[in-house]
Structures are given as structure tokens and as C-alpha cells.
Amino acid sequence: MSGTGGATPVAVIGAGAIGGLVSAHLADAGHAVMLCVRTPFERLLVERGGRTDEIAAGIATSPGDVTPMPWVLVTTKSQDTAAAGPWLRALVGPGTTVVVIQNGVGHAERVAPFVGDAAVLPALIYSGVERVAPGHIRLHTEGRVTVPAGLLGEAFATLMQHSGIAVVQEPDFVTAMWRKVLTNVAANPITALTLRRIGVFQDDEVAALGETLIAEAVAVGQAEGARIGPADIAHTLHLHRTYTPTTGTSMLYDRLGGRPMEHEFITGAVVRTAERHGIAVPFNRAILTLLRALDAGRPSDRR
Numbered sequence: 001m002s003g004t005g006g007a008t009p010v011a012v013i014g015a016g017a018i019g020g021l022v023s024a025h026l027a028d029a030g031h032a033v034m035l036c037v038r039t040p041f042e043r044l045l046v047e048r049g050g051r052t053d054e055i056a057a058g059i060a061t062s063p064g065d066v067t068p069m070p071w072v073l074v075t076t077k078s079q080d081t082a083a084a085g086p087w088l089r090a091l092v093g094p095g096t097t098v099v100v101i102q103n104g105v106g107h108a109e110r111v112a113p114f115v116g117d118a119a120v121l122p123a124l125i126y127s128g129v130e131r132v133a134p135g136h137i138r139l140h141t142e143g144r145v146t147v148p149a150g151l152l153g154e155a156f157a158t159l160m161q162h163s164g165i166a167v168v169q170e171p172d173f174v175t176a177m178w179r180k181v182l183t184n185v186a187a188n189p190i191t192a193l194t195l196r197r198i199g200v201f202q203d204d205e206v207a208a209l210g211e212t213l214i215a216e217a218v219a220v221g222q223a224e225g226a227r228i229g230p231a232d233i234a235h236t237l238h239l240h241r242t243y244t245p246t247t248g249t250s251m252l253y254d255r256l257g258g259r260p261m262e263h264e265f266i267t268g269a270v271v272r273t274a275e276r277h278g279i280a281v282p283f284n285r286a287i288l289t290l291l292r293a294l295d296a297g298r299p300s301d302r303r
Ligand SMILES: NC(=O)C1=CN([C@@H]2O[C@H](COP(=O)(O)OP(=O)(O)OC[C@H]3O[C@@H](n4cnc5c(N)ncnc54)[C@H](OP(=O)(O)O)[C@@H]3O)[C@@H](O)[C@H]2O)C=CC1
Pocket: 013, 014, 015, 016, 017, 018, 019, 036, 037, 038, 039, 075, 076, 077, 078, 080, 083, 084, 085, 087, 101, 102, 103, 104, 125, 126, 127, 128, 129, 130, 131, 134, 249, 250, 262, 303
């Protein structure tokens, strides 16, 4: 474990694309960041705005090296949340707030078995970030973070003050969560399946398929109580066109790296939730079948 310095101690479990970006913002705000990593690396490099910064952060490679911290951020892929359990057990103590920054739904439920009665704050991030190597990330498009409005959301916004990334406190988090699902349900699978970046949505036929996938997810989100509708479909497709064309998606980067993809937590979540409500989502189901087949054919030595 190497050293930290500065204001509030924050542990970040999973120093990949999002963990790396958020750590850079935390360091910019003067906080003492501890990266809790699976694949060891010497230093965190972040490419953004045409320059590469080395981020001041400690690096821990074993849960045995850490003690409870006031803030613990979980930024692993959703399927790796349980494997991060030993980190959570070591880092959570009285007064810890656990922030789960992941795509999909069910953020708090995923960490519940590992955090006792610690406070848990789900968070959504709109930035487009690529992990180009362990400890080296590239920001393509800066976004914002959305958290539920309330005391925890307020405290997190205060933590991130002066960090350079906006934190939106959203009173209707169910709607916010499903809006975020819409940004992933077409973009992530389509980029992963085509091995193309977000510019693939300039193709009208691809945009039409994306629209169908998103429309199915809107019906499912509505059944879950999200206040979303046709305007969100148009907004999401517009958003894809506003990303810097070099932006990919987290699922594309995983496919390029031969790593497991997060499809069960994005498309899979939409399909399973649709089943619960008796809603037909044939296009998402077809995409899920393809993603599962792709994943099953992955080299087994990658994680
Ligand atoms: N990338 C993006 O642009 C965006 C991603 N998201 C979401 O953010 C979340 C994180 O995604 P992203 O940052 O892209 O993912 P990455 O794969 O880039 O990073 C995840 C990191 O978690 C690490 N990890 C996995 N298991 C453990 C463990 N047991 N202990 C410690 N570290 C572990 C991985 O380590 P290792 O190096 O060993 O693989 C990796 O560094 C996902 O839910 C994603 O959908 C949301 C918006 C945009």
C-alpha cells in the first residue's frame, strides 16, 4: 500500500474507467484517495482535455491493507460487485457512506450483503471513459453524476464540490435510473456487437434499431414507476449524437479487451423486469441472446 495525503479520505473500489475518472476529480478537490485494485499498477494516469495527469492516490492491493473510511465508492462492473465484498467488509465502519456508481438498476441491493447497516447511495454517471491499460484511462466525453436528493446526496455533492464534475441531486431517482438505462440499452450492446464507437448511431438503420430497443425499455421503466416517455427516446438518441465520436461504451471496451460484459445487468435487467410485468421486449431479448453467445465464446483466461 502506498501513501495518501489531503482532506477527506475516500476509498475507490475498482480503479478502471469510472473509478479512475472519479478519483481524478476527488484528487482535484483535494481529497485523499485510496485506490483498491485487483490488477496491480504503479500509478494512475488520466488523459483528459489533451493532457495526461498522474493522479495523487494511494494504491492498495489487498483488503488486509485497509481500514474503515468515511467514504467508499464502488466502481467495479456490476457482475464484480460480490467479488469486491472483502474490500467492502474491510472499508465499512461506523459512519461510512458507500456510493455505488454503476449502470443498470438495483445498486443498493447488490452491495447490501457486504455493508451491514451502512448508508448506501446509488449513483449514475454520464461520462464516457475508456480504460486503455491497468492504471491508465482516457476521458472521451465528460458527463455528470446523478444521485438521489436527500441528506446523503447532499453530503456527496459537498464532497465533490470543487472537483470539476457536476453532481445533480434528483428527487425522483427511479426515473433518473431508468433514464440512464435508456442511454445504455441500445448504445452498449450495439457498439459491442458491431465493434464500432458511438458514431455508429449516425447510420439511420442502426438509429432505428436503437430507437426500438429504447422504446421497449421505456415501457418497462414505466411499469417500474419511472416517469419516462417518447420524449426520452428522442432525447437519448440525440445524446448519442452529442458524444465525441471517439466515445465507445463500457461494453464495447470489455469486448475489445476480451473481458466479461455487463449485459445481464443492462439488457438482462430490462428483459427480466419486462417478464415480471408481462411486457413483450422481443428486440432486447434477441440482443441478450447474441450478447450471451458472444460472452460464452470469450477466452476463459480473461476477467
Ligand atoms: N466506462 C464508461 O464510460 C462508463 C461506465 N459506467 C458504468 O460504471 C461501472 C464501472 O465501469 P467501468 O469503469 O467502465 O469498468 P472498468 O472495467 O473500466 O473498471 C472496473 C474496475 O473494477 C476492477 N475490479 C473488478 N473486480 C474487483 C475487485 N474484486 N477488487 C478490486 N477491483 C476490482 C477492475 O479490475 P481489473 O483491472 O482487474 O479488471 C477494473 O479496474 C459499470 O457499471 C459501467 O457500466 C457508467 C457510465 C460510463
